[in-house]
Amino acid sequence: MRVVFIFVVLLVLLALALPTTFAVSYWLDGRAVITRAEQSGALRPALAGRLTTAEYMIAMSEFRETWRTQAQPCRTFANIWSDLTGEFVSTGMPVSQMLSTSLLGERRGTSIRWQMQRLIVACQLERRYDDRQMLRLWLEDAYFGREERGIEASAHAYFGKSSSELDSNESARLAALLKGPGMRSNPERWTERARLIQNRVAEIAR
Structure with a gap:
């Protein structure tokens, strides 16, 4: 035994x-x-300050359900x-x-x-x-189509300006490319997708 x-x-x-x-x-x-x-x-090390319009648009369109403002x-x-x-x-x-x-x-x-x-x-x-820092780190190498990687390079390639200078419409159009990088070749679909993102983010702000 x-x-x-x-x-x-x-x-x-x-x-x-x-x-x-x-x-x-x-x-x-x-x-x-x-x-x-x-x-x-x-x-x-990534900055944890206020999000730019483009960063906020992407955060709310991609991670709205899981977004946290403090590290957990x-x-x-x-x-x-x-x-x-x-x-x-x-x-x-x-x-x-x-x-x-x-x-x-x-x-x-x-x-x-x-x-x-x-x-x-x-x-x-x-x-x-926290999520803001991780978002910025991820966006440094995120793919936006047309062989463009990173939010800064993509903003300059598509709009000729820094990502921090993009308005809400341009930010929504950039955010749309994360889900469909090839959308740029279909302007109507790209515009419609950007409009949906803007509407969704506007609802959150209410």
Whole structure:
């Protein structure tokens, strides 16, 4: 009986140790991703001040349901738990996950492993930055079509001015390209999409 008891205890300890080992491994991998991004300059201190018109338009059109004005550590996992329990069903991806996806780049290895790593990197980003900072970091490399990456380069390419100088109409048109980078070749569709974004943001401001 004693041998059986010891065997059962060992099995229980092993069952507890394996998830912990995987969790630590994923967490360290996430730290490594962020460290490499910091060293390469892809992730650097971002201003947390007032959003420009273009930034606000993008924030409210892309992340309205998940937007937070203050940092909330590891809210990614809290959101997942809320989804599973039915307490709150999110309808969009938070900016932390968009930024973590950008930092990780193309999927490597199994999809499940990549997804787990993306969530953990998002959690670690949420511990360091608020949504305004993460939005600005993400927009530095976001794709707006016509081989244009980054909000500044795209604003100059499409409107001939800095993103901070864009008016609400231009900001909405730029925001529309995030969902459909090829929309610029269809002016009517581009205009309609920009109008919908402006209306949606105007409703939030009421």
